[in-house]
Amino acid sequence: MDNTPGGIPVKVKYSDRRTLSMKFDREGTLIVSAPLRMKEKEVRDFLNDNIRWIRKNYVKIAERKEEADRIRIEDGGAALYLGEELRVRFNGRCRVHKMGDELVFPDDADMDTYVRWLKARAKEYLPARLSYRAYEMGIDYRQLRISSARSKWGSCSASGQIVLAWHLMMCPPESIEYVIIHELCHRLHMDHSKAFWAEVERFMPDYKKHKKWLDDHSYIMDIL
Numbered sequence: 001m002d003n004t005p006g007g008i009p010v011k012v013k014y015s016d017r018r019t020l021s022m023k024f025d026r027e028g029t030l031i032v033s034a035p036l037r038m039k040e041k042e043v044r045d046f047l048n049d050n051i052r053w054i055r056k057n058y059v060k061i062a063e064r065k066e067e068a069d070r071i072r073i074e075d076g077g078a079a080l081y082l083g084e085e086l087r088v089r090f091n092g093r094c095r096v097h098k099m100g101d102e103l104v105f106p107d108d109a110d111m112d113t114y115v116r117w118l119k120a121r122a123k124e125y126l127p128a129r130l131s132y133r134a135y136e137m138g139i140d141y142r143q144l145r146i147s148s149a150r151s152k153w154g155s156c157s158a159s160g161q162i163v164l165a166w167h168l169m170m171c172p173p174e175s176i177e178y179v180i181i182h183e184l185c186h187r188l189h190m191d192h193s194k195a196f197w198a199e200v201e202r203f204m205p206d207y208k209k210h211k212k213w214l215d216d217h218s219y220i221m222d223i224l
């Protein structure tokens, strides 16, 4: 089976499992996991039953891919900084800087230049926000490490080390605050229990909106 009824690319993987499940990969192929001896007709019925979900999510992934493709350090490209999409402009031998809705680069800049700039911004911005929030919330932590791991926006270890991804510098300030609050709340609860989320909500009543932005934009960790 290569396509869904709606023409969306599908790959069926058979394995030793009991139920059917599906998810999209980053390229927009629907990966269906099916039990070993399941008949193709059953898989087809499953896809037909879920066609609305499949279409909706396929469109979402296509839109994200388009957004990701816009991020390029070249003429006509765009760069993300604190949730804003800035136009890329080259200007001789200048240092990277933001001017209005433009991010200005030296003529020889490329993606690495942009990454180095974001990492340098992260080293200033994230420690300042984290120590401010920790003070305000009355929660302590041991140290902050800024990471390049693409799998997570942040984490907090049992010993109190907080890790934040420099990729956060591409996200809106409110979403960065949400990650910081989330990790600090792990100092109170090392799980994602109801009690944990109640603490997050206490410190940031509208956190769901900012969490959703991050969930919808996790692809930006893969661009760089």
Ligand SMILES: [Zn+2]
Binding pocket: 182, 186, 191, 192
């Ligand atoms: Zn967590």
